[in-house]
Amino acid sequence: xxxxxxxxxxxxxxxxxxxxxxxxxxxxxxxxxxxxxxxxxxxxxxxxxxxxxxxxxxxxxxxxxxxxxxxxxxxxxxxxxxxxxxxxxxxxxxxxxxxxxxxxxxxxxxxxxxxxxxxxxxxxxxxxxxxxxxxxxxxxxxxxxxxxxxxxxxxxxxxxxxxxxxxxxxxxxxxxxxxxxxxxxxxxxxxxxxxxxxxxxxxxxxxxxxxxxxxxxxxxxxxxxxxxxxxxxxxxxxxxxxxxxxxxxxxxxxxxxxxxxxxxxxxxxxxxxxxxxxxxxxxxxxxxxxxxxxxxxxxxxxxxxxxxxxxxxxxxxxxxxxxxxxxxxxxxxxxxxxxxxxxxxxxxxxxxxxxxxxxxxxxxxxxxxxxxxxxxxxxxxxxxxxxxxxxxxxxxxxxx
Amino acid sequence: xxxxxxxxxxxxxxxxxxxxxxxxxxxxxxxxxxxxxxxxxxxxxxxxxxxxxxxxxxxxxxxxxxxxxxxxxxxxxxxxxxxxxxxxxxxxxxxxxxxxxxxxxxxxxxxxxxxxxxxxxxxxxxxxxxxxxxxxxxxxxxxxxxxxxxxxxxxxxxxxxxxxxxxxxxxxxxxxxxxxxxxxxxxxxxxxxxxxxxxxxxxxxxxxxxxxxxxxxxxxxxxxxxxxxxxxxxxxxxxxxx
Numbered sequence: 001x002x003x004x005x006x007x008x009x010x011x012x013x014x015x016x017x018x019x020x021x022x023x024x025x026x027x028x029x030x031x032x033x034x035x036x037x038x039x040x041x042x043x044x045x046x047x048x049x050x051x052x053x054x055x056x057x058x059x060x061x062x063x064x065x066x067x068x069x070x071x072x073x074x075x076x077x078x079x080x081x082x083x084x085x086x087x088x089x090x091x092x093x094x095x096x097x098x099x100x101x102x103x104x105x106x107x108x109x110x111x112x113x114x115x116x117x118x119x120x121x122x123x124x125x126x127x128x129x130x131x132x133x134x135x136x137x138x139x140x141x142x143x144x145x146x147x148x149x150x151x152x153x154x155x156x157x158x159x160x161x162x163x164x165x166x167x168x169x170x171x172x173x174x175x176x177x178x179x180x181x182x183x184x185x186x187x188x189x190x191x192x193x194x195x196x197x198x199x200x201x202x203x204x205x206x207x208x209x210x211x212x213x214x215x216x217x218x219x220x221x222x223x224x225x226x227x228x229x230x231x232x233x234x235x236x237x238x239x240x241x242x243x244x245x246x247x248x249x250x251x252x253x254x255x256x257x258x259x260x261x262x263x264x265x266x267x268x269x270x271x272x273x274x275x276x277x278x279x280x281x282x283x284x285x286x287x288x289x290x291x292x293x294x295x296x297x298x299x300x301x302x303x304x305x306x307x308x309x310x311x312x313x314x315x316x317x318x319x320x321x322x323x324x325x326x327x328x329x330x331x332x333x334x335x336x337x338x339x340x341x342x343x344x345x346x347x348x349x350x351x352x353x354x355x356x357x358x359x360x361x362x363x364x365x366x367x368x369x370x371x372x373x374x375x376x377x378x379x380x381x382x383x384x385x386x387x388x389x390x391x392x393x394x395x396x397x398x399x400x
Numbered sequence: 401x402x403x404x405x406x407x408x409x410x411x412x413x414x415x416x417x418x419x420x421x422x423x424x425x426x427x428x429x430x431x432x433x434x435x436x437x438x439x440x441x442x443x444x445x446x447x448x449x450x451x452x453x454x455x456x457x458x459x460x461x462x463x464x465x466x467x468x469x470x471x472x473x474x475x476x477x478x479x480x481x482x483x484x485x486x487x488x489x490x491x492x493x494x495x496x497x498x499x500x501x502x503x504x505x506x507x508x509x510x511x512x513x514x515x516x517x518x519x520x521x522x523x524x525x526x527x528x529x530x531x532x533x534x535x536x537x538x539x540x541x542x543x544x545x546x547x548x549x550x551x552x553x554x555x556x557x558x559x560x561x562x563x564x565x566x567x568x569x570x571x572x573x574x575x576x577x578x579x580x581x582x583x584x585x586x587x588x589x590x591x592x593x594x595x596x597x598x599x600x601x602x603x604x605x606x607x608x609x610x611x612x613x614x615x616x617x618x619x620x621x622x623x624x625x626x627x628x629x630x631x632x633x634x635x636x637x638x639x640x641x642x
Contacts, residue, residue, distance in 0.1 A: 004522050015510040310506045314520045315495025393467050
């Protein structure tokens, strides 16, 4: 009997293709909106996570000064030195590598080209902690590091700006008044907010002596061993630094330990909330789509009064008419849901490329939106269907 | 419903009306459509109901068709008291024993002839193959072989009424109710339809109740019942109008 009602409903839908299409448009849009919002939100979350991981896996960044809270003065906070890095590496068991780093803004020149960028002075450990890989050439050696040789490894952006199509390896670029040999090219990481590839890396000593003219270390990058707790390591680093900097118990830190994983989680949490919010707004449009179905079904019942009268006269039972109209509504809504899923995923794939986030197919939201659309069909189809079923056959047959 | 489908060999009444009245409205505004009808129709009869507008013919048809209940009196259909049945039971009775033919054809628009004819079988829960076969046979019996896939918009008035008759008889009903079936047709088509009804009555033993106001059409029936003001005015048999 259910099968027969289904057949009747399908025939009724088929008899009026244009109206059926217009009816489901609202549901199509609603379902697509929900799925697109959630899919792109997922993609954005993933993208943020990926980019923060690309900064370095299990990375802690130690910076001088306190950035949290208003009214604190971090200008006077002392920098670090190379011994701090060695102390962290040797005293904290869960630490894999520590790279002391110092930065300077410079203008680099190669032949007729020049480019303003940031140069980072560090040790070979920097490439480990920063998750850098080589595209070409080599990293600088420990000997070059100790001797403070004028060698450097450049990022993709710097290569593009200075060398264009030329091979950078072995070339000499000028920084301030000295020449520096390019020994390696870093693999591109891409950008988020700032361009990670707009960088030059040199031995720490070279930057300290030839560019900054002091022995300061302006930051420490600490990478923690796989499987070790990042937050525990951060606490250990914090405690060690307080000790080394002679901070008494009732004094605040004059340095900051930044946990990249925590940043990633905070950011993706924020995005998730945004996604849910947008998804909820989209769900309202799905609800409006359902009301659209109810409207059309009500019009359809009135318009088909005579047809319902015929059906009742030739032996349709009330619940059969009810079921037919209900199934019509559910079939329309479900069909709208299916089209919505197809549209949403096509749009999501295209949009993900445009806004440069990965496309992640989320099966749950697809199934959920579909079921929600079908449910809307039931809820908004019931009222018109009941109205059809309760028609008086005599009146219905007389209806013009 | 206890009524079974024993063949109409014995001369027992298919329909028996006893003192049936129908009153619309109440008090001063009450309209007495039927004022006490007694009527017996045997299995296999072909009865024409005639009468002027407002004489209660349509009300009569609605009650006989189990679409409406009498205000008082009793309506026995094969010994079942229809006036005591629920709306659902009456629908089941219609589905099982009755066929309807209307003046306005009342076919489903944009639906092929065969799907229209299949409809009552669908509500009876017959299998698809059975439905197709029976619908084809019914269309053939009204002379519409080859027109199965045409929609009502592509058929002439006479053909539409034939499809409607096929729909009414596809279930092999005990009673065929035809309400002014020739009202929308020209004389030639009307005669063809009446001959079709007469042959269904003669060959398939279907009891036919026809409402008409055209004496020429009533002449096809074996018996003519005339209504005036909600009462049976005359009831006579047509001699040799077989």
